[in-house]
Amino acid sequence: MTTTVRQETSDKVDLWLRMYRQMVAIRQFETEVNELYTRALMPGLAHLYIGEEAVAVGVCSALERTDYITSTHRGHGHCLAKGASPDRMFAELLGKEAGYCKGKGGSMHIADPATGNLGANAIVGGSAGIATGAAFAAQRLGNGRVSVCFFGEGALGQGVLYEVMNLAQLFKLPVIYVCENNLYNEYTHYSETTAGEIVARPAAFDIESVTIDGQNVRVVNEFAQILVDRARRGAGPAFLLCNTYRYHGHHVGDINREYYRSKQEEQIWKSERDPIVNFGKVLIEQKIADQEALDGIQKEIEAQMKQAVAFAISAPYPDVDEVEEDVYA
Amino acid sequence: MTTTVRQETSDKVDLWLRMYRQMVAIRQFETEVNELYTRALMPGLAHLYIGEEAVAVGVCSALERTDYITSTHRGHGHCLAKGASPDRMFAELLGKEAGYCKGKGGSMHIADPATGNLGANAIVGGSAGIATGAAFAAQRLGNGRVSVCFFGEGALGQGVLYEVMNLAQLFKLPVIYVCENNLYNEYTHYSETTAGEIVARPAAFDIESVTIDGQNVRVVNEFAQILVDRARRGAGPAFLLCNTYRYHGHHVGDINREYYRSKQEEQIWKSERDPIVNFGKVLIEQKIADQEALDGIQKEIEAQMKQAVAFAISAPYPDVDEVEEDVYA
Amino acid sequence: MPENHLPAQNARELTFAQAIREALAEEMRRDSTVCILGEDVAEAGTPFKVLSGLLEEFGRDRVFDTPISEAGFTGLAVGAAMAGMRPVVDIMFGDFVTLTMDQMVNQAAKIYYMSGGAWKVPMVMRTTMGATRRSAAQHSQSLHAWFCHIPGLKVVLPSTPYDAKGLLKAAIRDENPVVFFEDKMMYKLKGLVPADDYTVPLGVADVKREGDDITLIATSSMVQVALGAAVLLEEVGISAEVVDPRTMWPLDEKTLIESVKKTSRAIVLDEGYERYGVTAELAAVIATGAFYDLDAPVKRMGAMHVPIPFSPPLEDATVPTEQTVFEAARALCGR
Amino acid sequence: MPENHLPAQNARELTFAQAIREALAEEMRRDSTVCILGEDVAEAGTPFKVLSGLLEEFGRDRVFDTPISEAGFTGLAVGAAMAGMRPVVDIMFGDFVTLTMDQMVNQAAKIYYMSGGAWKVPMVMRTTMGATRRSAAQHSQSLHAWFCHIPGLKVVLPSTPYDAKGLLKAAIRDENPVVFFEDKMMYKLKGLVPADDYTVPLGVADVKREGDDITLIATSSMVQVALGAAVLLEEVGISAEVVDPRTMWPLDEKTLIESVKKTSRAIVLDEGYERYGVTAELAAVIATGAFYDLDAPVKRMGAMHVPIPFSPPLEDATVPTEQTVFEAARALCGR
Numbered sequence A, B: 001m002t003t004t005v006r007q008e009t010s011d012k013v014d015l016w017l018r019m020y021r022q023m024v025a026i027r028q029f030e031t032e033v034n035e036l037y038t039r040a041l042m043p044g045l046a047h048l049y050i051g052e053e054a055v056a057v058g059v060c061s062a063l064e065r066t067d068y069i070t071s072t073h074r075g076h077g078h079c080l081a082k083g084a085s086p087d088r089m090f091a092e093l094l095g096k097e098a099g100y101c102k103g104k105g106g107s108m109h110i111a112d113p114a115t116g117n118l119g120a121n122a123i124v125g126g127s128a129g130i131a132t133g134a135a136f137a138a139q140r141l142g143n144g145r146v147s148v149c150f151f152g153e154g155a156l157g158q159g160v161l162y163e164v165m166n167l168a169q170l171f172k173l174p175v176i177y178v179c180e181n182n183l184y185n186e187y188t189h190y191s192e193t194t195a196g197e198i199v200a201r202p203a204a205f206d207i208e209s210v211t212i213d214g215q216n217v218r219v220v221n222e223f224a225q226i227l228v229d230r231a232r233r234g235a236g237p238a239f240l241l242c243n244t245y246r247y248h249g250h251h252v253g254d255i256n257r258e259y260y261r262s263k264q265e266e267q268i269w270k271s272e273r274d275p276i277v278n279f280g281k282v283l284i285e286q287k288i289a290d291q292e293a294l295d296g297i298q299k300e301i302e303a304q305m306k307q308a309v310a311f312a313i314s315a316p317y318p319d320v321d322e323v324e325e326d327v328y329a
Numbered sequence C, D: 001m002p003e004n005h006l007p008a009q010n011a012r013e014l015t016f017a018q019a020i021r022e023a024l025a026e027e028m029r030r031d032s033t034v035c036i037l038g039e040d041v042a043e044a045g046t047p048f049k050v051l052s053g054l055l056e057e058f059g060r061d062r063v064f065d066t067p068i069s070e071a072g073f074t075g076l077a078v079g080a081a082m083a084g085m086r087p088v089v090d091i092m093f094g095d096f097v098t099l100t101m102d103q104m105v106n107q108a109a110k111i112y113y114m115s116g117g118a119w120k121v122p123m124v125m126r127t128t129m130g131a132t133r134r135s136a137a138q139h140s141q142s143l144h145a146w147f148c149h150i151p152g153l154k155v156v157l158p159s160t161p162y163d164a165k166g167l168l169k170a171a172i173r174d175e176n177p178v179v180f181f182e183d184k185m186m187y188k189l190k191g192l193v194p195a196d197d198y199t200v201p202l203g204v205a206d207v208k209r210e211g212d213d214i215t216l217i218a219t220s221s222m223v224q225v226a227l228g229a230a231v232l233l234e235e236v237g238i239s240a241e242v243v244d245p246r247t248m249w250p251l252d253e254k255t256l257i258e259s260v261k262k263t264s265r266a267i268v269l270d271e272g273y274e275r276y277g278v279t280a281e282l283a284a285v286i287a288t289g290a291f292y293d294l295d296a297p298v299k300r301m302g303a304m305h306v307p308i309p310f311s312p313p314l315e316d317a318t319v320p321t322e323q324t325v326f327e328a329a330r331a332l333c334g335r
């Protein structure tokens, strides 16, 4: 009995520390992305996940490596949390051959079979069908996998989401729809685009629906675990609404935001509800780590990210002939 | 006071008799359509509304002539109830120049600005946007019109319905979504294609939603009137779920139906819940009409429909050069 | 002579619809990951009854009736294909592909490329095309040109039962998303089909009839129209060759161009809208490839540039017929 | 000389984006039924800032932020147009038109015809096209060919601020559904635009540069590429004429054919996929119309038949450039 308790505790400690590290990694990754943009080293734009780390980490920590995820235009966090390596991600963001997609996808299309990542998607709501279909395949093939569909609350505007939720419930598919409500569809507050209560929508299809604090990684992870276990048991789809916030602009170039949201609002989320800071406090309180240990993690990850960036910068572009490869399998 | 009561009573009598006549007219129209098909006089197919008459009649009787409707592949009843004349409808069904669409539309595309009929539609769910948009125009132009979108429960499968219900509620548009649940999407029972409770879906967008007996024209009319008045007042959209049944096949050629529904089921609906028979009984009970009067209505309408069919049969086809007209306004 | 002019000894006469069904049944037997998704595909076997009997043989685990959610179940098929299945989705009328364009074009077509070859999408969309069924403007279109325009997709337009079966089997075995168009007026067309397993490779045109004076390049139901016109032309001493590309992408340009080089005249026939459609591409390919051999401009014949009307005399005027092709060919040959 | 080569005295230099905005503002002032619907069109004025200021002038009753529901608000616009409004919908990236195809093609395009002329749909869909913005495969497509293929729609591809303003005003006043494509890489392009009210009629091509040796028929951003190539060609003694059809449908075939008859050589340039796209139609039209005058096959140059890659060196290889057009033209002229 004592052994079991100790075992559980140490499992929990491992999990919590791992989640903490992952959140720091995502934040640090995104900080570097912003830096690459500012220094004009990155082609195009990117949508930063800073502030929302607890969602990706809490959910993906409830998944096996072989489970599936689909992601969005704001996808770096999901990909990293599912196990992608920063060097190949940076390489992809810079359009390099060493990237996850040989540079062909870029920031919005990171995909990786090795970690069950079916791909980020630049069409809002565009991965709802894919995630549902992967769950369908998992069910048909009986391989016990679960599929998670990450999307922003803006995707609630897309009809296909309702079509596939209906299908998922009819077929009792092992898919979890994770809605990240960060309050904004680009530059428009979600209340201007969303009639009624969000969770009433999945509930209308009899889909199990839960609303949680997306800034608390322990809460996210606990509920994700419950819904994932349920799906794996064959009990069907679920919907997890995570309330969260993006600290930066819609994309790296969205600097002056006051016409759509106040600095004060940003400040409150950052100072009172930061998922990393608050979780760090819990780790210290519960004596799982001290400040020094946390600082160590931060430093270590900073160094790792710098190294990954350097790798990507010095990596070569694909050969121009590559442009006509991979059109057909 | 006495006067008012009498006035109301006579209004009610007028309305009830009108609704009865209209239901008989629709049934008789459709009987002729079936006949035209059987006698190989009609090109293509048609989807009969027999059994569902109370829905179209109850709803359209709550509308002004200038109000809008959109209809479906099973649209003859809606068009007639909104005021279309049978001769031009038959002409359209036979592809004749005298038809509502000069023969270009056929059974599934009857449209008529004079009666606010924005058109039947052969895409399931295809008119949801149109009806919502007409309500948007009515609101912007301040002309007090209301828009009704008729659709079968099969259209609940189409994502665009959710997109426009969200828009309608956000903009508080005067549109009523009338869902005719006749239990089947073509040859598949709706329970196999519909997760959860139907009315939970509009309700999720905070849309006022009511479920009623679609076989009782008085009930349909009363609730339609309430929702139409509400919409006209600016209180926004509503959803009216009418439970009903089609007596015939999905289309005129769908004769052997036992693989998807039992003869017994058909028999029960026909014998116990027929909207015309049951309403006839009420009219007699309430001494608004006697059997003879009802028989007279039936005869008169039969004759009218025969005449309309004869008109259509003898009407000319459009000139072949017409084929290139009306592509652009 | 092309393979399908020499059917194996064990060939039977089948309808186009039967050939499709047989292809599906054989592939479903061969590969348990092949499954069917669509509206009324199970008990009803589709309104065209093309799939009748598949539910009985393969059961509800392989043949799935869906809600009327073309975008939704097509999207589901994309994900299912990525995760190990080989779904065949059924879009009842080709007009409804409008609802699936995002799933097919922004998702299915691009995933292999966007992921740098990491994920593939082996799925088939079967759908219909063709007018003159008195079904009016929203149930009569032939929208295959849209898919042909999109890299990452393959597009198949079979014209005979033999080709239908062989091409569908090849499409199901293909590692890419394939859109397979069946002309709904052709389901009853009969032809010899071998009982043995065979496939027709995607990207190989077929000379359906040899001739010397003019090439009629025709797709889908227009192949029969072209063959009929060729008979009429023979009567006036014009020898017409009929070439069927069979797949619009990959496109067997070589066979088309060689035929036109030989005959020096060409008509391109396709039931899609003529403007900005398949006839334009084929005409442009030939006009370039056989530039120095053409004795007259390539003539294009597609659907008239109007929404398909319901009224029979109008509808009949919108599509090429044996007679109009015969006349056009005569004019082109100057006789 | 075409009208836009002689701007009125009160012309100012505007960017392409400003010209669009001015067209909308003027039409909204003129006609109270004109309204704008789209994602982030109000305060944000779209991510491209093309609509900045319209909310301030016209208010929330005329400029509507919508949910991310392209099918829904496009469908709403169809109904609104039928019932008396003149909506202009904004589809942020042209790649998202995939979601609107049913509303545009099965509804908007066909309603006038299906109703025998009873109902009309005067609406405009504004959307974007064009690659090389490093936005990858789902934000870089030029899908205008799909709409060109559909009878009942008009399709506009402006190439200069002058044309953009005049064509957009004509589109808004048109009684039909019009799809208006703006190359997002052109928003900063400058040009003279009269302050006075004017429209550019739909269906009239414009000779952007006169020349004798070869015709470069170009659309949208490819017009600038063609003009640039023409300068390079001049240096090697080749005189290129640049013709801009301006609207893909209605198509001013006559002007295109006459130019090619004069020069006897042609390149067709368009940023859509080359296969089964706009270049095919234009090439086919010319190959037929100028058959006896062409000295060489019409050369087509469109986007490479691949999903648009993200990586800059790859992406840049997918679209025609001044240099590649120059080289192709030289080769075609045999010098």
Ligand SMILES: Cc1ncc(C[n+]2csc(CCOP(=O)(O)OP(=O)(O)O)c2C)c(N)n1
Residues within 6 Å of the ligand: A047, A073, A074, A122, A123, A124, A125, A151, A152, A153, A154, A155, A182, A184, A185, A186, A250, D039, D068, D070, D092, D096, D099
């Ligand atoms: C179908 C579609 N429409 C519009 C866009 C443009 N767009 C990109 S992100 C975005 C807002 C998405 O908001 P949300 O889903 O809440 O995600 P967030 O950016 O907040 O993470 C929009 C409108 C798109 N990519 N796809």
Ligand SMILES: Cc1ncc(C[n+]2csc(CCOP(=O)(O)OP(=O)(O)O)c2C)c(N)n1
Residues within 6 Å of the ligand: B047, B073, B074, B122, B123, B124, B125, B151, B152, B153, B154, B155, B182, B184, B185, B186, B250, C039, C068, C070, C092, C096, C099
């Ligand atoms: C988008 C679309 N998908 C499929 C069809 C084919 N179809 C025509 S009617 C129908 C069933 C419609 O069922 P429902 O909406 O319940 O109407 P009902 O026929 O019962 O009146 C189907 C699937 C269609 N017309 N449009």
Ligand SMILES: [Mg+2]
Residues within 6 Å of the ligand: A152, A153, A154, A180, A181, A182, A183, A184, A185, A186
């Ligand atoms: Mg958001």
Ligand SMILES: [Mg+2]
Residues within 6 Å of the ligand: B152, B153, B154, B180, B181, B182, B183, B184, B185, B186
């Ligand atoms: Mg039904």
